[in-house]
Amino acid sequence: MSSRLSEAYKTRPVHLHHRHLDITSLQELPDSHAWSQVDEYSAAAGGLRRGDSFVSENVPVIDLHDPNVLQLIGHACKTWGVFQVINHGIPTSLLDKTESTSRNLFSLPIEQKLKASRSPDGISGYGFATISSFFSKLMWSEGFTIAGSPLDHFRQLWPQDYANHCDVIEEYDKEMKKLAGRMMWLMLDSLGITKRDVKWAGPKGKFEDACSAALRLNYYPACPDPDRAMGLAAHTDSTLLTILYQNSTSGLQVLKEGNGWVTVPPIPGGLVVIIGDLLHMMSNGSYTSVLHRAVVNRSKDRLSIACLYGPPTSVQISPFPKLVDPSHPPLYRPITWHEYLGTKAKHFNEALSSVRICSPDDSNFNDDFVCFPRKKA
Ligand SMILES: O=C(O)CCC(=O)C(=O)O
Numbered sequence: 496m497s498s499r500l501s502e503a504y505k506t507r508p509v510h511l512h513h514r515h516l517d518i519t520s521l522q523e524l525p526d527s528h529a530w531s532q533v534d535e536y537s538a539a540a541g542g543l544r545r546g547d548s549f550v551s552e553n554v555p556v557i558d559l560h561d562p563n564v565l566q567l568i569g570h571a572c573k574t575w576g577v578f579q580v581i582n583h584g585i586p587t588s589l590l591d592k593t594e595s596t597s598r599n600l601f602s603l604p605i606e607q608k609l610k611a612s613r614s615p616d617g618i619s620g621y622g623f624a625t626i627s628s629f630f631s632k633l634m635w636s637e638g639f640t641i642a643g644s645p646l647d648h649f650r651q652l653w654p655q656d657y658a659n660h661c662d663v664i665e666e667y668d669k670e671m672k673k674l675a676g677r678m679m680w681l682m683l684d685s686l687g688i689t690k691r692d693v694k695w696a697g698p699k700g701k702f703e704d705a706c707s708a709a710l711r712l713n714y715y716p717a718c719p720d721p722d723r724a725m726g727l728a729a730h731t732d733s734t735l736l737t738i739l740y741q742n743s744t745s746g747l748q749v750l751k752e753g754n755g756w757v758t759v760p761p762i763p764g765g766l767v768v769i770i771g772d773l774l775h776m777m778s779n780g781s782y783t784s785v786l787h788r789a790v791v792n793r794s795k796d797r798l799s800i801a802c803l804y805g806p807p808t809s810v811q812i813s814p815f816p817k818l819v820d821p822s823h824p825p826l827y828r829p830i831t832w833h834e835y836l837g838t839k840a841k842h843f844n845e846a847l848s849s850v851r852i853c854s855p856d857d858s859n860f861n862d863d864f865v866c867f868p869r870k871k872a
């Protein structure tokens with residue numbers, strides 16, 4: 496499956512013409528990395544600035560053994576589009592091992608990391624976040640994406656010592672896919688969707704057999720001027736869902752209507768679940784694909800590991816018919832993940848609205864409901 500995900504990337508090369516700078520050793524923020532202005536998405540959210548964390552609400556933490564887990568998840572998906580899970584069954588020892596492999600990777604000399612660079616038409620390898628192409632300033636981070644086997648790249652990074660690192664990543668990938676499949680069913684169950692409604696998951700509804708996942712390791716070095724730097728700019732994920740491990744340094748923030756940017760605090764052994772654009776479309780807009788970003792820290796570095804989970808790349812994704820009726824018309828046209836990745840590469844944070852066919856201006860469908868294409872004035 497992952498090789499098909501790589502195919503989707505081959506058709507839309509991302510050229511990042513930035514010189515690679517070893518930011519870990521810098522004592523001052525270079526102009527290339529100075530985001531002096533509040534970024535446009537904060538402005539769009541009512542002019543809230545990065546420091547405006549006057550927030551009283553917290554991102555939900557859900558125990559997967561809670562008897563009310565479905566209601567809790569449904570509520571979190573609707574109101575936040577993000578939540579943390581505990582009691583998820585992934586052993587802490589695996590999280591620790593994967594963190595230590597990731598740290599080992601990013602602490603290699605830059606020349607060594609560049610040997611495993613991502614090619615413009617590839618998905619896997621070392622480099623800047625692909626969303627960098629939408630910004631004139633560089634982000635204060637390094638990334639490494641793994642889709643399919645990490646073997647070839649890991650041989651470049653650790654010629655003597657790659658096998659152990661490969662084993663760790665492969666085990667993490669396998670466990671994350673299992674958890675992502677389980678999370679998918681919890682989220683769909685809470686919408687009243689059953690196995691019969693998701694034909695592409697097969698009669699047993701086994702998402703893990705059908706879905707693809709990529710892992711993205713993100714490293715944010717300590718930064719001499721964190722208020723003017725951006726770890727990872729605001730974006731929504733082009734996935735069904737993303738499961739994120741973050742180490743003990745906070746940095747992930749989500750945009751909550753009426754609250755501004757809310758920090759998702761690291762909790763020991765916890766994992767963050769983020770709703771992606773595709774699940775938002777399938778839920779006909781009822782589950783929020785949350786805008787999120789990573790900010791950086793003056794004295795501590797930070798590491799995160801994202802499992803980006805999506806459907807088979809050629810399956811048409813559209814609002815579930817069960818969730819559509821005359822008062823809830825479909826908000827999105829059908830689209831494959833392959834096509835959506837192309838749309839995202841072109842329109843970035845406008846991608847979702849470019850797939851939209853109806854606007855929920857009025858939740859009680861009536862004459863005010865705006866369906867596209869709008870008539871030209
Ligand atoms: O590092 C983080 O907390 C965010 C990472 C992220 O959003 C991503 O990899 O898509």
Ligand SMILES: [Fe+2]
Binds near residue numbers: 730731732737787
């Ligand atoms: Fe993300």
